[in-house]
Amino acid sequence: MSLAQFIQDAWNKQAGWLIVLRPLSWLYRGGFLLNRKLYEMDVKQAYTAPVPVMVIGNITVGGSGKTPLLIQLVTYLLRHHVKVGVISRGYGGKGPFPAFVGLDALPETVGDEPCLIVQSTGVPMAVGSNRQKSIELLLEKYELDLIISDDGLQHHALNRQIEWIVLDNNRGLGNGKILPEGYLREPPSRLEGATVIEHAAEPESELYMHLEVAEPYLLNAMDGRVFNPEADFYAVAGIGFPQRFYATLESMGIHHFQCHEFPDHYEYEIADFQFDDANPVITTEKDAVKILPLLKQNPAFNREIWVVPVEAVLSEACYLKLHQQLQESGIQIS
Structure with a gap:
């Protein structure tokens, strides 16, 4: 720990x-x-x-x-x-800053939450510790x-x-x-x-x-896989208060899972998902934006990774x- x-x-x-x-x-x-x-x-x-x-x-x-x-x-x-436009610190991103956050932006560059926000809304967004420069960058390109x-x-x-x-x-x-x-x-x-x-x-x-929970979806495309809440899961969470995620799983009727907690904004490696059996992983949307690039870099990885979407x-x-x-x-x- x-x-x-x-x-x-x-x-x-x-x-x-x-x-x-x-x-x-x-x-x-x-x-x-x-x-x-x-x-x-x-x-x-x-x-x-x-x-x-x-x-x-x-x-x-x-x-x-x-x-x-x-x-x-x-x-x-x-x-x-x-x-409307959005600015953020871009915590967890390496920059350079300020930076626009596009649909193809990487969490390692701009942070995980900005990627999730833009992928969910398409909103104009800029990140960096200097909020003034981020705002000026947005206003150079957009009338807001x-x-x-x-x-x-x-x-x-x-x-x-x-x-x-x-x-x-x-x-x-x-x-x-x-x-x-x-x-x-x-x-x-x-x-x-x-x-x-x-x-x-x-x-x-x-x-x-x-937060209203929707049906989990499979992050890695694997034909014929259907979500089974009775399965044994590895619950992976790199968020600020993972206990809420575990409570959400319980509310969905998912009771068989092992908790694997990582620090907030954690930079995952594919090794973090290598377990001794073939049981599926279940995770949050915030974590998913960082896991997806790893799956693209490791096409041979075949463990199911399910994502739980939530809406406020x-x-x-x-x-x-x-x-x-x-x-x-x-x-x-x-």
Whole structure:
């Protein structure tokens, strides 16, 4: 188990020994608050884009359902004739940055989540740590009404008109502590007065979402193979909160699987799928965008790899809120 996985497991279990990391949390919090104050005092200059910017992020480390939510919003906006573009850090990609993300982009170059977003929506997208340069790159090529930033909630160098914070109620706020004692990037008070989208099966507010699962599909073309939920699977996940994926499998009636967890944004090798038997693999769409190039490079590989697609379903109140906030930013949805 890697150090990152060890810490993640401790966060999920709210292990008592994490208290020894509290001095580091104080340092992290102090540095974060100082940086934010410097922007508030205009000591550091934040960039204001020529079009409205919407940030979709979270205050926790690890998966919250943010990417499916973003994909659903982009699909909705494009269907309603809003010219939208997306930017992202491109975490896990090697660049060079900033870079456009096309349908043929590779996860090793631009990151796994950007590849999934573009393959799912066809939206214009650019990635790189410098959000200003990514926006400028997009606007050089496209006439856009709105920029959506995938993550970047804590990136104070970018001004924004709209912020949505996704909060996964399955994880909650953990022990309520800042990194690294807990998995919070910001204190819980950050949620006060914010537009918080609950990721929950039984939400407590009007603004909520859940993930709807579709029929698994086979990533590698193998004639005559039919999905069998009774099979013994290797459940492979390199995501921020793999426990949600395992719970999804259980909800689908898939009960026989061995968990194989990798760090978030992990760069797979074909050896990661070599097991002692011929049992199939089942994985997430985010992982699939990194596995597919490996299959193309290794045509002799013949183990079934099944992918579980999910779609974010938003409450009606979310769309009403979106319309209101876009209208306040000067964007009309037809």
